Amino acid sequence: MNSISGASHPVAIVASAMALPMPDAPVRAGFPSPAEDFAVNRLDLTQILVTHPQATFLLRVAGSSMRDAGIEDGDTLVVDRAIKPQHGHVVVAVVDGEFTVKYLHQRAGRLRLKAANPTFPDIVPKDGQTIEVWGVVSSCIKRFVV
Template sequence: MPHLSTPQPLPPGPLLVNALPASVQAGFPSPAEDHQVERIDLMHQLIKHPQATFMLRVSGQSMRDAGIMDGSVVLVDKAIQPESGHIVIAVVDGDFTCKTLQTGADGFRLVAANPDFADIVPSEGQTIEVWGVVVASIVQHGT
């Protein structure tokens, strides 16, 4: 099971980044767009419930096919009601894990986004708690 870092509260205040006031094309942008930079508050764009949102660093490859790589930082909102299809952070027998929640008539399971990893299906006596819903993943490339 992959390990997740200890949940960290978000720092107070805005997290400002530069942003272009346009969508990104897969072709060649206009050189004039380089000079049309504005500042946006990344916290405002990504976080709806600041007091209930935490950061965790992911360790492992079980969510690779969902774009959550080893070393990614995920933002987790504990105020969102988890639903089937949400990527969640769950506590399984005391250990954090990141998986996709699937619910159905036969109960629920935690599904990996990598075929090399088995789903987690609750067994008798096992403790599983959905801790929060992943609302964003930040992948650092090239390190």
């Protein structure tokens, strides 16, 4: 099971502005463009990452069950509890008291949590098992340099 480290203590996002410089032109992943094309604006990351500040939390991923979805060990998830979970969403769920991140699969009134790594089995509720969809993952933050 892919777990969320620090799972018993999700960190609420504090909606304070932190504007960072951002050029108007996109960065090319092919051929570079001339530097004079860059006009700099300021961008507040919370405006991009947070839609519902009172219902948004950060959780750190531990494990590799969602690697094929681009969610890897050590990534930080932005989880919005105000979004209604729907089939196909990446969600954070509580399974028997532990947090996990998986795809939500809902069909014909049945719930299944699917990993994005073929070496991990689906989580299908068993009799007496408690599964709660806790929130919807709205973003994944990666750090390349620590």
